[in-house]
Amino acid sequence: MLDETAIEYRLAKLEQEVAALKQKSVWANWLENLIGLISDEEAFLEALKYGREFRDSDKLI
Numbered sequence: 001m002l003d004e005t006a007i008e009y010r011l012a013k014l015e016q017e018v019a020a021l022k023q024k025s026v027w028a029n030w031l032e033n034l035i036g037l038i039s040d041e042e043a044f045l046e047a048l049k050y051g052r053e054f055r056d057s058d059k060l061i
Contacts, residue, residue: 002010038044
């Protein structure tokens with residue numbers, strides 16, 4: 001079994017790795033990654049409208 005010092009070291013290392021992963025997160029700049037991917041703006045706006053209507057319909061219940 002690991003001693004307390006080894007556990008604390010491994011925990012600190014894990015915390016560093018998690019922080020590094022959060023900085024590299026795809027979600028950090030999701031909008032910038034999305035810009036330019038949609039070629040049909042009208043269809044995109046319609047999809048947004050349907051999504052908004054769907055979310056709003058859930059609020060009525």
